Amino acid sequence: MPLLSGEDLQALWLTLRLATTVTVLLLLLGAPLAWWLSQTRSRWRRPIAAVVALPLVLPPTVLGFYLLMLLGPHGVVGRAMAAMGLSGLPFTFQGLVVASMLYSLPFVVQPLHNAFDAIGRQPLEVAACLGAGPLDRFLSVALPLAVPGVVTAAVLGFAHTVGEFGVVLMIGGNIPGQTRVVSMRIYDHVQAGEYHQAHVLSLCLLLVSFVALLATSLLRSRRYARD
Amino acid sequence: MTELQQGLHAKLAWRRGALALDIDFSLPPRGITALFGPSGAGKTSCLRAIAGLERGGLGRISFGNQVWQDNAHRVFVPPHRRRLGYVFQEPSLFGHRSVSANLDFGFRRAGRPARVDRQGLIDRFGLHALLGRRADTLSGGERQRVAMVRALMSDPSLLLFDEPLSALDAPARSELLGCLESLHATLAVPMIYVSHNIDEVARLADHLVLLDAGHVVAQGPLQATLTRLDLPPALGEAIGAVIEGRVSGYDAQDQLIELEFSGGKLWLPYRREVVGQALRCRIGARDIVLTRMPMAGSSALNQIPCRILAMADADHPSQCLVQLDAGGSILLARITRRSWHALGLAPGGEVWAQVKAVALGMP
Numbered sequence: 001m002p003l004l005s006g007e008d009l010q011a012l013w014l015t016l017r018l019a020t021t022v023t024v025l026l027l028l029l030g031a032p033l034a035w036w037l038s039q040t041r042s043r044w045r046r047p048i049a050a051v052v053a054l055p056l057v058l059p060p061t062v063l064g065f066y067l068l069m070l071l072g073p074h075g076v077v078g079r080a081m082a083a084m085g086l087s088g089l090p091f092t093f094q095g096l097v098v099a100s101m102l103y104s105l106p107f108v109v110q111p112l113h114n115a116f117d118a119i120g121r122q123p124l125e126v127a128a129c130l131g132a133g134p135l136d137r138f139l140s141v142a143l144p145l146a147v148p149g150v151v152t153a154a155v156l157g158f159a160h161t162v163g164e165f166g167v168v169l170m171i172g173g174n175i176p177g178q179t180r181v182v183s184m185r186i187y188d189h190v191q192a193g194e195y196h197q198a199h200v201l202s203l204c205l206l207l208v209s210f211v212a213l214l215a216t217s218l219l220r221s222r223r224y225a226r227d
Numbered sequence: 228m229t230e231l232q233q234g235l236h237a238k239l240a241w242r243r244g245a246l247a248l249d250i251d252f253s254l255p256p257r258g259i260t261a262l263f264g265p266s267g268a269g270k271t272s273c274l275r276a277i278a279g280l281e282r283g284g285l286g287r288i289s290f291g292n293q294v295w296q297d298n299a300h301r302v303f304v305p306p307h308r309r310r311l312g313y314v315f316q317e318p319s320l321f322g323h324r325s326v327s328a329n330l331d332f333g334f335r336r337a338g339r340p341a342r343v344d345r346q347g348l349i350d351r352f353g354l355h356a357l358l359g360r361r362a363d364t365l366s367g368g369e370r371q372r373v374a375m376v377r378a379l380m381s382d383p384s385l386l387l388f389d390e391p392l393s394a395l396d397a398p399a400r401s402e403l404l405g406c407l408e409s410l411h412a413t414l415a416v417p418m419i420y421v422s423h424n425i426d427e428v429a430r431l432a433d434h435l436v437l438l439d440a441g442h443v444v445a446q447g448p449l450q451a452t453l454t455r456l457d458l459p460p461a462l463g464e465a466i467g468a469v470i471e472g473r474v475s476g477y478d479a480q481d482q483l484i485e486l487e488f489s490g491g492k493l494w495l496p497y498r499r500e501v502v503g504q505a506l507r508c509r510i511g512a513r514d515i516v517l518t519r520m521p522m523a524g525s526s527a528l529n530q531i532p533c534r535i536l537a538m539a540d541a542d543h544p545s546q547c548l549v550q551l552d553a554g555g556s557i558l559l560a561r562i563t564r565r566s567w568h569a570l571g572l573a574p575g576g577e578v579w580a581q582v583k584a585v586a587l588g589m590p
Contacts, residue, residue: 124317125280128306129313132335136307140332144323196285 003200008175011185012204018093018181019161026108026157027099029152034112035138049113056106056145065171071171091173095145096181099171116142135200148220156215159209160187193196234417235277235385239286239296243272248284248441254419256291259411261428261449262421265461270421271316273438274389277419278313279306290385310337313385315388316372321363326373327358333381340382342511348376351407352486368399369382372406379410386418388407392427407431425465429453429509435464446588450456454557456550460542467511468558483528483584490553495587512548514586515560518579519570527581535576538567551580 004012035224054061065145071089074079076090089095127137138192143150165183172179174188189198233256240249245433248269252466254260262270273323277288279295288296295304306313312333320329334345349355352372357365365373371391380384392400404427409508411431428435428449435452437445439461446451450469458466472488483498486506493508501505521530533551541548551558558580574580 061501121316122315124320125306126321127318127332128280128314129278129311129387131307131336132332132375133305133307136336141321156512 004204005197007176007180008182008185008197008201011180011182012201014093014177014179015162015181015183018096018100022104022161023154023158026101026104027096027154028111030105030108031122031143031150034078034109034143035116037109037113038116040203044172052109052192052195053106056101058102060164061170063103064099066139067102067158067167067171071095071098073195089174090171091179096172096179099167100164103122103164103167104157104160107160108153109151111153111156115152116147119145119151151216151219153193155212157211162170162205162208233291235288235419236423236510237273237277237286237288239273239276239284241272241276241284243269243281243283245273248272250438250441250443252418252443252446254436256417257414258416258433259414259420259431260434260436261432262419262427262438263425263432263437263465264423264425264444265463268438268461269441270423271389274313274387274406274421275417277385278311278387279304279309285467291517300503310382311382312378312381312386314371314374314378314386314388314391316470317394318367318503320365320370320373320523322361324362325358325518326354326360326362326365329362329373330354330358330377333377337382339382343382344382346377346414350407352376362427364502366399368395368403369449371395371399375403375406384416385528386414386416387578388420390421390423393422393424404430419503422440426509428465430507431528450557454559456537456539456548456559464513466559467509467514467547468556470508470510470556472506472507474502474504477502489555490533490558492529493531493582493587494539496582497583508587510558510582510587512559514548514582515558515562516573516581517549517560517562517566517570518581519577522581525581526583527588528562528584529580529582531558531580531582533578533579533580535572535574537574551578553580 037045049171062148068090069075070077073088075080081088089098123141123145124137127141132140159171163183165187168179168181168184172181174184182205186198189195189201235254235387238251242248246267246269249270250273262273268388276284287294287296287299289470292391294302294305296302319333324332330349334343336342349358354373354374354376357369357373360559362370362373375391392403395403408430420431426433427485432449435449436443436444437452437458441457444459445455450471453466454468469494470486472486474484475487475492476485477497478484478545483494484500485496486493486495486508495508516527529552533553535551536550536557538550541561547561548563548566549560549567549572551560560580
């Protein structure tokens with residue numbers, strides 16, 4: 001009996017593809033958002049920070065349910081997309097990406113926010129007095145100084161997306177090659193009494209998580225050693 | 228347009244914690260202006276407001292023909308459009324960049340202007356050997372030197388130095404003060420230099436703004452302002468004369484130099500000055516003894532004939548301040564009222580100012 005069946009491999013590959021896509025998109029979206037949160041004096045700062053943190057405390061099934069309502073054929077977003085001639089998001093890979101992004105958002109935004117806060121205002125004031133505008137300061141001073149935070153954000157976002165279950169169940173279903181991720185597959189195996197396969201897949205996720213954390217810690221210690 | 232209109236004008240009011248600031252001053256378009264006052268007087272807040280780093284103040288700031296801030300007309304130019312050269316109290320280099328990348332940060336953004344002598348500045352501040360180093364491997368003095376050159380290389384129209392020497396140890400401080408003195412002679416743009424160290428101010432500044440408890444208490448040319456009789460007592464030891472002259476002699480045996488100025492000659496301790504160079508020397512009001520006659524058998528090396536200009540009460544009721552004219556240079560002496568009466572002194576009278584050479588030590 002092979003260690004991993006074709007379907008298991010497919011689920012594993014889909015999970016990695018999903019987590020990578022979500023992590024990259026979240027870094028692109030989360031960096032400006034975290035930067036705004038760390039710099040703004042707007043009265044919207046706290047409400048928006050609370051909304052960003054919401055997935056931390058919300059049961060994933062609740063998040064998935066609301067997303068299903070919103071994105072489904074009768075939801076606001078679903079109807080708008082249909083009017084624009086776009087196909088619906090629920091039970092597709094794209095839908096899974098959108099849901100995972102929302103679900104993992106705080107795990108990416110909070111480390112970035114902390115990293116930007118830790119820079120303090122002085123380096124940014126120095127840059128401003130040397131003629132650097134706001135975008136210039138973000139790209140040439142804030143981001144390079146926040147690299148450790150970016151690494152943490154990427155690892156947490158990736159690992160959290162790999163491990164999600166409830167949201168996937170609600171919005172993704174369990175379609176092979178489309179939305180059947182490893183955590184769903186493990187559940188199926190356990191339901192069918194296939195403990196051996198569940199073991200192998202679980203071990204895969206365990207290894208992915210361990211390697212990711214180890215790599216971060218090694219990267220960080222090398223960075224500090226150089227400083 | 229008159230000279231004064233071209234300089235900096237600031238009229239701002241704001242609160243910062245317990246301190247209410249209300250400042251109003253005009254600075255000439257050339258030379259170094261010291262923003263001087265005791266700790267907590269609001270000097271740094273003023274500088275930050277001028278730079279646009281503090282938005283709390285209400286009022287108007289203009290520099291040359293540009294308006295930088297005018298709350299009445301909702302004008303606020305952000306710091307990066309003001310062409311500033313700001314040097315912070317704590318040396319604040321970009322630790323993740325090399326020294327040369329730090330230097331080029333502002334230079335590149337200013338468009339590498341040809342009028343900025345990059346190589347000349349690097350040589351003058353002795354940075355050549357440091358260029359390839361990472362900024363976070365430098366000592367405090369080295370960092371501050373890099374920060375100053377970085378500010379100068381950004382082609383600023385106004386330099387703002389916020390106590391740049393106060394975080395340094397004595398040797399680094401004296402070395403950098405020398406760099407700043409040599410910079411003074413060739414400086415093409417005005418500089419505001421914040422300090423609570425009167426010796427730094429005496430050596431560098433042309434113009435003085437005295438701040439106390441958030442208010443401007445006096446402003447004007449350095450020598451004239453520091454010898455005013457109506458300065459607040461909070462300035463304490465700072466009041467007194469700043470003599471500007473030329474080194475006219477050197478006694479290698481006794482390790483003294485002779486400084487020639489409009490009121491005569493002064494002997495000072497030798498500190499590697501060269502004969503012929505210009506030199507400033509501060510004479511604190513407490514360091515002058517007044518006599519009616521030149522004294523024989525006194526250990527005071529310097530005796531300068533003066534005419535009394537005016538007398539005013541000092542902060543302590545036992546004392547008074549006497550303003551003296553020594554051949555055009557103004558001196559200030561703090562003596563007891565008892566001596567004033569015992570010697571029969573009066574405005575217009577002739578006296579001799581005795582100054583111990585050891586009191587004229589520079590920092």
